Amino acid sequence: MATMESLIGLVNRIQRACTALGDYGGGNNALSSLWEALPSVAVVGGQSSGKSSVLESIVGRDFLPRGSGIVTRRPLVLQLHKTEHGTYEYAEFLHLTNKRFTNFSLVRKEIQDETDRITGKNKQISPVPIHLSIFSPNVVDLTLIDLPGLTKVAVEGQPETIAEDIESMVRSYVAKPNCLILAISPANQDIATSDAIKLAKEVDPTGGRTFGVLTKLDLMDKGTNALDVIEGRSYRMQYPWAGIVNRSQADINKNVDMMVARRKEREYFETSPDYGHLANKMGSEYLAKMLSKLLESVIRARIPNIITLINRSIEELERELDQLGRPIAIDAGAKLYNILGMCRAFEKIFKEHLDGGRPGGARIYGIFDYQLPGAIGKLPFDRHLSLESVKRIVSQSDGYQPHLIAPEMGYRRLIEGSLYLFRGPAEASVNAVHSVLKELVRKSIAETEELKRFPSLQTELAAAANSSLEKFREESMKSVLMLVDMEASYLTVDFFRKLHEMDTQGSQNTSLSSPTTVEQNGERQFRTIASNVAGYIKMVADTLANTIPKAVVHCQVRQAKLALLNYFYTQMSQRQGKHLGQLLDENPALMERRLQCAKRLELYKNARDEIDAAVWLG
C-alpha cells in the first residue's frame, strides 16, 4: 500500500484533474462525481471565527485575503506538500500553471483577483473552487478546503439571499459522506451558538467525521476557561477538541511572523495553568499533523471503494459512449468515408428485408401470389363478353358488310377490349410493390443504428432512395403495360386454328341431328364467339399472371437491390466537406454530452492508472 505522502498527493492530483473537468464538490453535474468519492477536509466556521487564521497557521504563512464582509467567496482547495528541509517555499495555482509564487502577498492578491474573475466585483459567491498548492518544508501533507464563512447578514451590493446561498454551498460540501469537517468556533462565544457546530451536527449527527476546533482561547474572560468544551463535557464529539491561539488583530497589524506566532502558541499552551496538561494535543501544528494522519488513514480505507466506483463509472461511460456513437473526424475524406459506411449499413439491412433475413420482403410475393391473380379474377369479362355486348361489338366491327365466314374483326375488337382491362391489375401490382419497397426503406433507415445520430443524413438518404424507387416504378410501369400491349399486338394464331377445327367438326354433327332457325343459328354463333374469346383471355390471363411479376421484379425489386443509392453516391462524391458536414450535423446536446462523457472517461482512466501505480509502489 502507498505511503502517507503518496496517498494524499495522489488524491491531490485526482482532485485537480476533477476540477479541470468541472467535477468539484459543490457542482451539480449529471455525471457521476469522482470528487465526491475522494476524502477531503472542509473548513467551516462563522464569520470572524478565526478560520483564515487557523489555515494560515497550519501553512505557516500569511497568504489569505483579509477585509471586512465576506472575503472568501469561492471554495479554496489548499493542497499542502511537504518538501525537504532547507528548500524554498512556493505556491502554484491550478489556473496559472507554470507560475511559481514565492511572494505570498502576491498569492493573496491572486486569490482575490481569481475570485472576482468568476464572481464579479459585486460580492457574489461561486461554488467553482480555486486550487492552490503550497510547497514548503514547514507544512505537512494535507488538503483543506476553505469555504465562505457562515454569515447572517448581507453587506451592501450583495443579494439578500447571500446567507442562505453560502449555507447551501457549504452544506453541499460537508454533506458528502467522504468529507471530514473542521468546525471552527471561537472560545469567547457560547458553543451552543456556534454556526459551525450547528451545521456539522445536522450533516454528521454521530460526529464521526467532525473535528471541533476552538480558537481565541486567549481572548476568554479572565478567570474562565474552555476546559468543559475541550474535555468534551459540554459538547461531546468522537474526536478530541483542538484548542488554538492565533495571532490577534494587533499581531497582524504589527506583521508578527507566522513562525514566531507558532512558537508563541506553543509557549501559551505549555505555560497555561488551564491547558498545560493538554499542551501536546493543542495548537495549530498538532492539529495539522493529526489531520494529515487522519486524512491518510481515511484515504487508505476508502481506496477499494474508490477503485470500485472508478471501474463502474468507466463501464457506464463506455456503454453510454457506444450508444451515443463515437465522434466523426473533421476532414472531408473521413466524413465521406463515414457517410458511405452508414449507407452501406442501411443497404445491407434493406437487402436483408428483401431476401428474407428480416420481415417485409414476403409481402412482395403476396402481391404476385394473391393480389394480382385476385384482381385479374375480378375483371368484368362476363359483362364485356355478354351476348348483348358480343352482338353489338361484332355488328359494329362488320360495318356495312356482314362477315362471311367468321367475324375476324369482331374477334379482334372483343379481344382487344378484354386485354385493355388487364392494365388495371398490372398498374396496381407496380404500385403495390412500390409501396412495399418504400416502407422497407423507411424501416431499414430506422433500423440502421449508425444513422440514428444523424437526422439530416436520414432525411437525405430517404429522399434519395425514394426518388430512385420512383424511377424504378416508372420503368416497371412501362414494362408491364408493354406486356399487356404486346398481347394485343399479336394474337396467338394456333389457339384460333384449333378452335376452328373443333368448330367445323361440331357443326357437321349438329346439322345432321336437328334443324334450326336462322335466329337460333345466329345466337349460337355469338355464344361460341363469347366462349372462344373467354378461352383466349383466360390463356392470356395465365400468361400475364406469370410475366407481370417477372417484369416488376426485374425493374423494381432487382434494381432496388442493385442500384438504390447509385445516384446518391455520385452526388456525395461531388460534395464539399462543408456540405458533407451538414449531413453529419448531430443534435448539439448529444455532441456536448459525448464530449463530457469522453472527458470524464479520460479522468477516470487516468485516476485508475494513478491509483494502480500508487498502490503498487507503496
Ligand SMILES: Nc1nc2c(ncn2[C@@H]2O[C@H](COP(=O)(O)OP(=O)(O)OP(=O)(O)O)[C@@H](O)[C@H]2O)c(=O)[nH]1
Ligand atoms: N487574539 C486572538 N485573535 C484571534 C484568534 N483567532 C482569530 N483572531 C482574530 O480574529 C479576527 C478574525 O479572524 P479571521 O482568521 O480573519 O477569521 P475568519 O473566520 O477567517 O473571518 P472571515 O474571513 O471574516 O470569515 C482577526 O482579527 C484575528 O486576528 C485567536 O486565537 N486569538
